[in-house]
Amino acid sequence: MPQHHADSGALIPLITAGQTLVNKIDAPYARAMHIVPVLVAAVYGAVAGLLLPSAAYRLAVPAGQPRRTTCPEKHVLAGWRGPARCRSCAAHATGRRARDAPGVRTAAFAVTTGVLCGALAAAAPSAGAVAAVAVTPVLVLLGWIDHVVHRLPDVLTLPLAAAVAVLLGAGAAVSHNLGPFTRALLAGLVLSGAYFLIFLINPSGIGFGDVKLALPLGMLFGWHGWLFVALGAFAGQLLAALYGTVLVLSRHAGRSTRIALGPFMITGGFVGILLGSWA
Ligand SMILES: [Zn+2]
Numbered sequence: 695m696p697q698h699h700a701d702s703g704a705l706i707p708l709i710t711a712g713q714t715l716v717n718k719i720d721a722p723y724a725r726a727m728h729i730v731p732v733l734v735a736a737v738y739g740a741v742a743g744l745l746l747p748s749a750a751y752r753l754a755v756p757a758g759q760p761r762r763t764t765c766p767e768k769h770v771l772a773g774w775r776g777p778a779r780c781r782s783c784a785a786h787a788t789g790r791r792a793r794d795a796p797g798v799r800t801a802a803f804a805v806t807t808g809v810l811c812g813a814l815a816a817a818a819p820s821a822g823a824v825a826a827v828a829v830t831p832v833l834v835l836l837g838w839i840d841h842v843v844h845r846l847p848d849v850l851t852l853p854l855a856a857a858v859a860v861l862l863g864a865g866a867a868v869s870h871n872l873g874p875f876t877r878a879l880l881a882g883l884v885l886s887g888a889y890f891l892i893f894l895i896n897p898s899g900i901g902f903g904d905v906k907l908a909l910p911l912g913m914l915f916g917w918h919g920w921l922f923v924a925l926g927a928f929a930g931q932l933l934a935a936l937y938g939t940v941l942v943l944s945r946h947a948g949r950s951t952r953i954a955l956g957p958f959m960i961t962g963g964f965v966g967i968l969l970g971s972w973a
Pocket residue numbers: 765766767768769780781782783784
C-alpha cells in the first residue's frame with residue numbers, strides 16, 4: 695500500500711501537466727462550442743424573420759375587419775410566408791424589383807428576430823432560453839401588429855401560450871425537474887390575472903389582448919424565477935411610461951392619446967427573459 699501511494703505521488707505533477715495541456719486545447723474548443731448555438735439561433739431567427747412580413751401585412755387590420763387578401767393595388771396575394779411584396783405590382787412596373795408593402799420592411803424583421811434569437815442563445819442553455827428562441831418570431835410579429843393597428847390577434851396569442859407551455863413542459867420532462875415548469879405555469883396565470891384585474895378596473899387603459907399576451911410572457915419569465923416575472927413586467931410598464939412621456943413632452947400626443955401596450959410588454963419581456971437566461 696505505501697508503494698501505491700508513492701506511485702500516485704509521482705504521477706500528480708504529470709497529471710497536472712496533462713490537465714493544463716487539455717485545458718489549453720479545451721478553452722478555444724469550448725468557446726467554439728458556445729458560438730455554435732448562437733449562430734444556429736441567429737440563423738433560425740433571421741430565416742423566420744424573412745418569413746414574417748407577409749403574415750404581418752395580412753394580419754395588421756383593425757379589429758372587426760377581415761384579414762387582407764390583396765396588395766394595396768388590389769392584386770390577390772399568393773401566400774402567408776415571405777416578404778410582403780406583390781409580384782403583380784412588380785410585373786407591371788417593368789424593370790423594377792418587387793417592393794415591400796408600405797411599412798413592412800423585410801430586412802427589419804429578419805435583423806430583429808436574428809439578433810434577439812442570437813442574444814437569447816448566448817445565455818446559459820436552458821429549456822426557458824430554447825422556448826424563448828423558438829417563439830421569438832411570433833413575439834416580434836405580435837409586437838409589430840400591435841404597434842401598427844393596436845391589437846393582438848387571438849390567432850397568434852392563444853397558440854403562442856400553448857406553444858410556450860408545451861416547450862417548457864418538454865424541457866421539464868427532459869430534465870426530470872418539474873419545479874421551473876410549475877412555477878412558469880403559475881407565473882403565467884398570475885401575470886395574466888394581474889393584467890385582467892387592471893383590465894376590469896380600467897378597460898380603456900389596456901386591451902384584452904394584453905391580458906392574453908401576459909400568459910405566455912409570464913410563463914417565459916417564471917421559468918427563470920419570480921424575480922424575473924417582476925422585472926419583465928416592470929420593464930414593459932416602464933418602457934411604455936417613458937414612451938408616453940416622450941410623446942407628450944414632444945407634443946406628438948396629448949394625455950388622452952392611447953398607445954399600444956403590447957410592443958412594450960414584449961420589449962420589456964425580452965429584457966426580463968434575457969436577464970433570467972443570463973443570470
Ligand atoms: Zn400588387
